[in-house]
Every structure is written in structure tokens, then in C-alpha cells.
Amino acid sequence: xxxxxxxxxxxxxxxxxxxxxxxxxxxxxxxxxxxxxxxxxxxxxxxxxxxxxxxxxxxxxxxxxxxxxxxxxxxxxxxxxxxxxxxxxxxxxxxxxxxxxxxxxxxxxxxxxxxxxxxxxxxxxxxxxxxxxxxxxxxxxxxxxxxxxxxxxxxxxxxxxxxxxxxxxxxxxxxxxxxxxxxxxxxxxxxxxxxxxxxxxxxxxxxxxxxxxxxxxxxxxxxxxxxxxxxxxxxxxxxxxxxxxxxxxxxxxxxxxxxxxxxxxxxxxxxxxxxxxxxxxxxxxx
Numbered sequence: 001x002x003x004x005x006x007x008x009x010x011x012x013x014x015x016x017x018x019x020x021x022x023x024x025x026x027x028x029x030x031x032x033x034x035x036x037x038x039x040x041x042x043x044x045x046x047x048x049x050x051x052x053x054x055x056x057x058x059x060x061x062x063x064x065x066x067x068x069x070x071x072x073x074x075x076x077x078x079x080x081x082x083x084x085x086x087x088x089x090x091x092x093x094x095x096x097x098x099x100x101x102x103x104x105x106x107x108x109x110x111x112x113x114x115x116x117x118x119x120x121x122x123x124x125x126x127x128x129x130x131x132x133x134x135x136x137x138x139x140x141x142x143x144x145x146x147x148x149x150x151x152x153x154x155x156x157x158x159x160x161x162x163x164x165x166x167x168x169x170x171x172x173x174x175x176x177x178x179x180x181x182x183x184x185x186x187x188x189x190x191x192x193x194x195x196x197x198x199x200x201x202x203x204x205x206x207x208x209x210x211x212x213x214x215x216x217x218x219x220x221x222x223x224x225x226x227x228x229x230x231x232x233x234x235x236x237x238x239x240x241x242x243x244x245x246x247x248x249x250x251x252x253x254x255x256x257x258x259x260x261x262x263x264x265x266x267x268x269x270x271x272x273x274x275x276x277x278x279x280x281x282x283x284x285x286x
Contacts, residue, residue, distance in 0.1 A: 013074055014038045015060070015162055015193050020069030022055055022217075029055050030217040032069065037193045039161070042184060044204035044211045045197040046237065048245060052217035053197035054094060057166050060195065061091040073162055087115075090160035092151045094167045094197075098139035104150055105135040108157065115158035125153040128183065130176070144171030152183065163187055165196035169203050181207045201237040211237055213244055220244055 017035040030052045045053040058064040071078040076085040108122045126132040129149040184207045204211050213221045232239030
């Protein structure tokens, strides 16, 4: 309540999805989906091809329009405040075709200009992802893993509040897989929200606070890493994936009692429910 008697709506920080769904003609691509990601929280979307992971991410970044539902970031409604909302988002797509005429540095400089960022951020982002030494080479000459790293640099250029990554570890070698984990941890420590899709369950276990398994556009299981270890023992997410996707689907939506690790409680299925440092603004060493 303010001095003049007006009641102001309290802004809820982080990303919020309320009953977001996507239909194309008569096909339900994503069933009603709820999600809340706090600042400094990392969420992984897991599941097979066609599960709806990329569709959810594309709705979050405004590429696809939801059929229904509400998406908000730090109190800004995507539909009503699109420009202000997207100014707080960094996005790394799964597939991207680089221009053959630009170098890596020129590519990032282009995106920095689009985001009204100073030129200094380009070299610092290239250093963060280990591409500074090849900054004058064209991305079309890069390996898949190097292109992925350049896309990641593009996503963090503007120091966004929300970082959205679609299959960010595709094509990465083991060293840069570990480096990716470190980069995301840096974002987390700086209070940024991160959501990413992945087939690499070991990466999700290493960096995510929560993991959501999807199948055919529906959430089949969601929980923290601690919960997955409680439900599946040391197998964690790998145990969940094996139970959820490798076995025939159960008509009652439950995991058979004898298939769980001894002494572990049954996880709540939701079949029918709707050593590299990244530069981040405001962190020591800027």
C-alpha cells in the first residue's frame, strides 16, 4: 500500500509459465504446462526427440506464440511487454546457420550492437568460451563444438536475466562439456535464471537444480536432483530415464514397485498433469 492509498502489484521475480500450451491445427504439441524458475536457478528439460522441449523454449523466447497461457519474466508479460521482456533474455538455438562473410568477432559485434552493448563485451565473451585466439576466423570454418561455443557467447553478451539454451552441449568434446558446466554455474552464482534442453543427462545432473522429463508434450516427471537420487538411488536421472522411456508404458502411470531401488520411495509421475570463467556484469574482476 502506498501513501496515496493505491495498492501496487508485487512483482514476482524470475520466469513464470502459467498453463502454457501449443497446438498446431488439431495436434497438441505441448499440453498445459506450468513452470517457475527463480533467479539463480537452473532447470533442465529432458526427454526424447519430439517431447516438446524445443517448442517450450521457443515459446519462452517469443519465437513461437503459445496457443494459450501466460509467460512472464520479472513481472513483464511477454504478450503485453514484448520488447522489454525480450531485452532480458539471451537465447542459444539448437540449429543456426552462420553468415559466411563474417568472422567470429564480427558476428558477436553484430549481436552486441543489436543489444546496445559496448564493443568491449565481444572480446570478453570470446575469451570466456575459449575462442579469442580464433576470433578472426569465420564460424563456417569452425567445428560443430566451436560453433556451439560461439552461440553460447552470443546468448550471454547482454548479461540477460534469463538464459535459454537449446541442446547447448551438442558437438562439445569432454573438456568443453565440463567448461559448459562451469559457465552455467557462473551464471547461477550471479543470480541469472537458466533453462536448457539436453540429451546429456550427466550434464543435467552436474549443473541443474531441477530436471523435467517430457514425453509427447506432457510432463511425466519433475523434481530436484536430490529427489531423483531419493527415487532412483545412485542412478539418478539415468534411472529415471530408463524407467520412464525404456520400459513399456504402464496404464496406471506408476513405476512397478519391484523395479525401484530397494528402499526408495515412489516418485510422483505426472503423466496426466497439464574451469572457465564467464564475464557477467557486476561480478568481481570486471
